[in-house]
Amino acid sequence: MATASLQTAAPGVDLEKIESVRKKYAEEAQKRLRPDAGAQFLTLKDANDPRLQALNEDPWANHVALNARPSPIQDSKVYPFFVVGAGFGGLLFAVHAIRSGAATAEDIRLVDAAGGFGGTWYWNRYPGLHCDVESYMYLPLLEETGYVPTKKYAPGWEIREHAERIADKWQLRDKTLFRSDVDSVTWDDSSELWTISLTERRGPRGSPVISHYVRAQYVYLAAGILTRPQVPRIPGLASFAGPMFHTARWDYDITGGSQKDQLLSGLRDKRVAVIGTAATAIGAIPEIGKYAKELFIFQRTPAYVKPRNQEDTKLEEFKASVATKPGWQFDRQINWNSFLTNSTSPGQPNLVRDGWTDQPAYSAMMGSPNQAELDTSSPESIERLVTNFHILDLPNMEAVRSRVDQHVKDPKTAEKLKPWYPSWCKRPTFSDTYLPLFNEPHVHLIDTDGKGPSRATERGLVVGDQEYPVDIIVLSTGFQLANLRAGSPASRIGVKVHGRNGYSLDKKWDTIGAATLHGYLTNGFPNLFFSGTSQATITGNNTMMLNFVAQHVTYMISEAKRRAGSNKRAIIEVTREAEEAHTAEVVKRAPYFSAIAGCTPGYFNGYGVVAADPATKQKAARGATWSEGTRSFLKYIGDWREEGELRGLEITLRPAVEFDRARL
Structure with a gap:
């Protein structure tokens, strides 16, 4: 059924390399494990500090127009x-x-x-x-x-x-x-x-x-x-004297521009800090970098960044190759999903051909009908399953890390931007401009070695003993999950x-x-x-x-x-x-997801x-x-x-x- 089966010690597999990479993954995950897990974050809505609570306000609602509507x-x-x-x-x-x-x-x-x-x-x-x-x-x-x-x-x-x-x-x-x-x-x-x-x-x-x-x-x-936007519980965060906002409540009054006109002229003479490097940041950071005087990117865990390869839609081509028959959208969705679940048929065309469809081991998180028989009572069987996923995943993640070297000139910066975890631990991100941005002299990667900023001051952010003075803080810190x-x-x-x-x-x-x-x-x-x-x-x-x-x-x-x-x-x-019968069907299949437990902390595994x-x-x-x-x-x-x-x-x-x- 599947194009890539899970076979331990498949021809050409370097098991010593697999074990070496898994050891590196485990070391990097251990750096980020915290006893407070998801409690390390605070939702803005639940914040006691008035300033943080205010960051949750809706900047887009037209209250006058909405109040004038009949209820x-x-x-x-x-x-x-x-x-x-x-x-x-x-x-x-x-x-x-x-x-x-x-x-x-x-x-x-x-x-x-x-x-x-x-x-x-x-x-x-x-x-x-x-x-x-x-x-x-x-x-x-x-x-x-x-x-x-x-x-x-x-x-x-x-x-x-x-x-x-x-x-x-x-x-x-x-x-x-x-x-x-x-x-x-x-x-x-x-x-x-x-x-x-x-x-x-x-x-x-x-x-x-x-x-x-x-x-x-x-x-x-x-x-x-x-x-529900959240922020890490950084000591002193509310004391920062400059403008601060969450990416889910972007403040164009501060940055200039609008969602359709992204001329961020308000950043031209500003030192800007971005906390976080997940999917949102991968989109926003290159745009900030076009205008900011200096840009400081505070990274706890590197994203894994694949090419976007954006294209304008050509109507005739769309009609000829995409919207070809009734039901085309669902057919396209199922075709795409079969690559994510490592369940393509022999000779099946790849209709979408994007960065999602070349990582079959993402099925460790998505599930797959291509499952070897799994003896749930046997730790050896579980370990064999997890090893097989790593074998399947290594070429993809090696290519992702190699791409960092291709785009980032400074070797030390490139090493800090490499994601050391399996593909199924994070949602992939896509950008053609994020990695090259780190070659610009006004862009500074502040890698926190998995810990995040130590504290905030009136002037900026502190990592370890070093303070980074900034004018604006952008919180790209996700949502309560x-x-x-x-x-x-x-x-x-x-x-x-x-x-x-x-x-x-x-x-x-x-x-x-x-x-x-x-x-x-x-x-x-x-x-x-x-x-x-x-x-x-x-x-x-x-x-x-x-x-x-x-x-x-x-x-x-x-x-x-x-x-x-x-x-x-x-x-x-x-x-x-009936619900217990369905639950039993879910439970007997649940050990398939064993590989997620060893992931670097994130919302896929409840932050570890x-x-x-x-x-x-x-x-x-x-x-x-x-x-x-x-x-x-x-x-x-x-x-x-x-x-x-x-x-x-x-x-x-x-x-x-x-x-x-x-x-x-």
Whole structure:
């Protein structure tokens, strides 16, 4: 099945070289391990210091225009569908609910903390922002909207505008309440409806807020995870006297320019510090470097940087070689994904031909149907699996490190920029300009040997005993993701969810670990659905995943509604037996992901947290993704749909609610 199988001691493999590299990986990972793991970061929203808290303000919301709009939410009303999140996840669910016939646009209400559509693409508007996945695959519903992206890798503003395009086409703009935080979602056992408590902000911090209470039949948790910016707990950070902002709240008033006009003239006489060198920084740093008087890049862990090879879209070529037939976008996504999961067929063409598709060992994180039989009781079998991944990965990572030498003239700087970890430990980054920037005399790499800045002062940042005076600090320090795998769907989006008999969704996860059917609904929480990768699949292309989750969930709802008829409403709940059966399928495949445990700390492995006791290990295994890859998972849930029985779901019929007149 696969083009590159996992074979220990394959011909030409230098096992001594493999062991030497693994030793280097382990040494570098050890430098970065911290006992506080994810707690080393502070979300700006939760900061006690007023200055840090202010960095979380929404710089993009047009409060005057939003305040002048009629509210889409009427207090005390009952809505058929309530969606938490108006990024691509929420939009795709709403679109598929409409297209399936389960809902009309009027039946749906969406709520989002942002001031507009787009999710992470609303918040992130930093210079140099582009999607790292080909836009022909990433921008959803291209066939349905008729839109053609301008470039192979679309800039951020274009992706955000596409979210707006989807909202307008399916008439969702006036169904969405922005600048609002959902506080709680609670099941009412008597009415068998969900009660939602939310708070609407009517302006910047300190402005009036309005509390809303509504009810809904179906609730979909679609709020994204790349929306809550965090900063490392650097002592004295708030004491810095100059301007400081997070990349997810870029301040063009300070830098000059705008997202579409990235002339950063405000940096021309400034010394700028950037903390962080992950994907965001790889995009922003070259743009800052064009204008800053001096640029100091504070690095804890080097990124692994591959070529971007950006191209403008040529319409005739796009029609001839990309959009060739109905269903082309999904076919392209699956073709691309098969390379990431090391599951290509002999002679299969590589339609996308990007830096994702030449690293088969990334399947250590993505999963793959190409699995050798694994004796989970045998440490030797696990070690053999991990070794095989390193054999598969070495050519790719050696090429990545060699590319640093090709572009960076100073050997000492080049060595500090080389990533010493396997490909599956970090999301790859793509740039044609990042590495050459370090040849410029005004650009300084401040490598912190895995520790990060020691402290901040009024004048700048300190590493060890050396202070680096700067005028501006840019925090490229990511988002709260510590509970990405272990946390419940409620904790991942920061909402309190209580189901039957007031039982907390967080408590269920804390007690037994993840328990779902297909990753998208759980017993005790009827008519509640959520997106995510735990007990489901990870694709590398988030909108692809969000699209098929929305399709799968709306199938369940539309089929249940069909059975209910026009005079009944359907209450959908997975049985305990069904969710435990699905969980067992996930758990028995979980050892496949053993290679992740040895990664350098990052959000893929909870910043290095390793479960010690058997109970914690078992709960962690329950939260794993489907280890046979996306195509296997899609067949698994597709076969379930083909049965047509809604196996594992209990459908209870109740008298229909007259939604137009329903009140609390």
